[in-house]
Amino acid sequence: xxxxxxxxxxxxxxxxxxxxxxxxxxxxxxxxxxxxxxxxxxxxxxxxxxxxxxxxxxxxxxxxxxxxxxxxxxxxxxxxxxxxxxxxxxxxxxxxxxxxxxxxxxxxxxxxxxxxxxxxxxxxxxxxxxxxxxxxxxxxxxx
Numbered sequence: 001x002x003x004x005x006x007x008x009x010x011x012x013x014x015x016x017x018x019x020x021x022x023x024x025x026x027x028x029x030x031x032x033x034x035x036x037x038x039x040x041x042x043x044x045x046x047x048x049x050x051x052x053x054x055x056x057x058x059x060x061x062x063x064x065x066x067x068x069x070x071x072x073x074x075x076x077x078x079x080x081x082x083x084x085x086x087x088x089x090x091x092x093x094x095x096x097x098x099x100x101x102x103x104x105x106x107x108x109x110x111x112x113x114x115x116x117x118x119x120x121x122x123x124x125x126x127x128x129x130x131x132x133x134x135x136x137x138x139x140x141x142x143x
Contacts, residue, residue, distance in 0.1 A: 001063040001079065008049045008058040008082060016045050016062055020078070027066045027074055033138040036117040037076060040134055043110035044080050044089075052084025052130065059083070074140040075119075080132045087130060088123040090115060 004019055006012035020041050024034045041062075048060050063079040089111045114134065115121055122133045 001065045001077075003061055003063045005059055005061050008053055008060045008084070010046070010049050012060075013042065013045055013049070016060075017042060019062070020064070023064055023066065024076060027076065027138075028140045029074070029076065029138045033136060037078070037134075037136050039110075040114040040117050041078060043114050044078075044132055044134070047089060047110070048080060048082045048084065048130075052082045052087070054085070068140070069137060072140045073137055075135055075137045077133060077135040081129045083129055086125045088125075089132065090121055090123050 004016065006015060017038060020038055021034070024037060029037070045060065045062070052058060052060075059082065061079075061081040063081070065077045067075045067077070069075050092111060118134045118136050120133070120135045124131050
């Protein structure tokens with residue numbers, strides 16, 4: 001797995017997103033799948049940068065791997081690690097999308113979308129780090 005390490009600050013979101021765009025483009029990921037992955041990556045990075053460390057400085061390790069699954073299918077896996085407060089974003093209750101928007105509580109929609117957009121989402125707390133993995137399969141054919 002390749003890794004990019006950046007400060008847990010919104011100033012570095014563009015660097016993370018540009019790296020992800022390059023990786024996915026080089027792998028032949030289609031625009032629709034790439035958009036779903038990038039929305040999920042932005043959500044996870046934003047949550048870490050905004051909440052993991054409180055007012056303290058910290059780092060985010062963003063790892064990635066593109067696997068050939070056979071045929072023209074590939075799988076992109078991204079792994080976020082941080083040393084912030086332990087928190088599993090995937091245990092939060094999904095928002096009630098039937099409620100009128102003005103009655104919905106703030107927050108939670110981005111993680112809900114990540115769970116819906118990705119083929120697999122995992123979280124564990126290991127060796128003093130939050131470890132969040134997401135993966136999505138896509139056609140590896142370049143358009």
